[in-house]
Amino acid sequence: MFYLKGAMTGRTKFKGLIAMISLAVCLSGCSPDMTEISEIAMVMAFGIDYDTESRKYTVTSYSVVPSALSAKDSGKLSEWVISAKGDSILEASKNLRSRSGRILIWQHNKFVLVGETAARRAFFEIVDFLNRNRQIRMTSYLLVSEGKAIDKLNDNVETEDLLSNDLLGKVRNEKEWGKSVSQILQDIANWYPNPYRGFVTGRIGISKLPDGSRDALVLNGGAVIDKGKFKAWLDGERVIAVQLLSDKSKWGMLEFARSFEFQSSQVSLFFRVEHQRIDSRCREGKPEIDIRLTLSATMGEIDHQLPLGNPETIVKLEQAASDEIEKLVRESVAYYQKVLKSDILGFSERFAQYYPDDWEMLQKEWGSVYPVMPVSVHAKVKVEKMGMVKYTGVD
């Protein structure tokens, strides 16, 4: 005790000893905040379902526990799925403890799967619960499940990897094909209180393997959430435009493929976005959106020989590719405007920020203005690489 300067008498020594011993009360086993790592079950994903008849929530946790209780076969982990019902999500998640002999640790949770019914009926409560809870990280992904969430969690993964790792890999792969989009809780929490805009998050479903032997979890398409509840499914083709027109974190690394007809050949290119710009304008109270995209493309495959050595062919190919992208974006945006009638790209936020005076007027009739708002799309594609194969270009 270097800080105790000066001589210590027998009495102060004794007092010091007592103080030291009393400190031991705070040690291992006595402190309420302590969680021994050998007593926990790590929740890696959990699902929330809602039953409209009984008006009860079901919370299903997918957790990881060590598979053996002796050190000899340590190193193995096993998956463990339990579920419990309750009148609220909090109650259901507390009721989970009746099934669990271990301390459930939620900090490492990566996915929240919301059942279709739950997303339709109680999306607000779910997001509210997730935001309020201290143990759930805002970087978890929220996915809407086709059918019930509990079925997805009970499903075996093809690769025999942990379900959460498998899903995490699938989310990571989204930027390689673009037909699925998952959102983290943080973004959802930012968007969902806004009554004027909607958003798209991931859609998880089950698809049978071609031979019909096993089910596999798939992330494909998206789920449209509007005005605080689930509105519609979006298929993969329509999701690409969502990625293209979101912020750079989505399109920056995106790589997607399109095939189209060119000079009576079927041409497949894969694209990367170089530059994206969305301008909003308000002329005499009439809102307009102008979308400009610059993309680079690489030749993927052709089913006939083309005179690719000829610069004119390249120019024509680039024109055709630009038309294709413009068509894709224009049709998708029209779909969001006219069919979904949901501002999933957040155009309303642009007007609120850049034209606050006009927005005062606009917001009252946004529901009727949005579907008919003119959106112009300009795409410029530059074909940079033809791939490894070189044709002479002679017809």
Add this chain to the structure above:
Amino acid sequence: MEQSLTPIHPSALLNAERLQCLFAGSEFLTVRLVKDNNETIVGAVAYHNILVDEKNVIQQFIRKINEDLHQMTGHRDVNLITSLDSLGGGKELRHMETAADLILDAGAAVFIEGLSEAFGFMFPGYETRSIDEPKIEVNVRGPRESFIEDLNTNLSMIIRKLKTPDLKAKPYIIGSQSRTRVMLLYLESRTDSQVVQEVQRRLEAISLDILIVNTQIEELIQDSTYSPFPQLFNTERPDRVVTALNRGKIAILTDGTPIALLTPTTFFEMLHPSEDLYERFYFANFLRIIRVLTLFISLFGPALYIALTTFHLEMIPTPLMLAFISAKAGIPFPTFVEAIIMEVAFEVLREASLRLPRAVGQSVSIVGALIIGEAAVQSGIVSRPMVIVVAMTGIASFTIPSYSTAIAFRMLRFPMMLLAAWSGVLGLSLGLLILLSHLCSLHSCGIPFLEPVDLGRFKDTVKKYILLPVKFRRSANEPSGDAAAKRSMGGVLPEGRNDG
């Protein structure tokens, strides 16, 4: 030293008898009388028959004096003095006590009839260890000599590397019984005179019966008695002492201790081995950064593991957490107990391998590590990550070049573990806070121990910590205060002396 000194009597016989009285009860004193042709006593030679090389004394000294006496004519006193002068290296003694000191220091005292002063000659006849390779501060490129127990040999090793009259040496004798020689060394132009005075004052205030190891001096002249950190640097390398002297430090050498003390020293100097100066500066700097890292590992390694795995599970990356969970399955002890078991086992092993005879020591450490590590994991008493953490911590603590500092950190690891088990990272921050405030309060002979750390001047701190290439390094060695002023006036060496 306070008692009055007895002057030397003109009668050589009386002086010899007095000495015999002083040494009565031991058989160690030999007195030989020198007589001239007329058998009258002209002088006496007294020496310690254990310490002195007797053969040498008799053959080369007494015989020569006798021969000279017989050959020469004239006044016998003058003859004797001339004879002694021709031997060279004589010391004039004026008091009986100094004569006794000289005899106990392996010398021979010569009394001359009719003179009230004596002459002392050194004839060390005891064995000393020869200069050896450094055992504690091993290095790759630097010189391979280390201090031995003999003060004169140690001094010669330093002076051979510092051939300047600027090197000042002040001798002390400490210990009323052991009468141990202690030497204070410094370069006058580089050292702050106030610091020198302060160290001298502290050395003079020491009162000891026996001084065997310079740890006793260290304890008595350090600023803070209750600190776990050494406030004087100790080294067994002469090159290190020379570098330190050149930087304005004071070296204290003690007869009988193969280790020199350096003061004032700072915390960060204890983290730098002399090897740093002998390597390319990139590599030296890389190692300096690594050493700060290992310092933290050796202090906080197990504590941080305890804090993270029992309080802050969310701070561990998920894949690592999965590995921890599977490794910890079936371990009967809480993490803290596990850590204490392993740390204590590690310390026991380290101590055992240090204390056992060298031939056995090696095998103990290997077998012990194998048994404790592998068997403990196999039988499910300790988890694998804990073994890794403890081993890593142990190895990290070996990278601190100063053994005494490393011990301090080894010891402080246990309170840190306690704090971590008490309240996780919060407890660790508390521990770090106490430790830092303690380090900030420390001084080494008046110099703040944490020099050059100054958070207000972060850039300067980094500049002083990082080793520059040699041609830019001069400024870092620049002494401060009045020493610098003295140097700028040209106080180091007269021009031209460097040529020789």
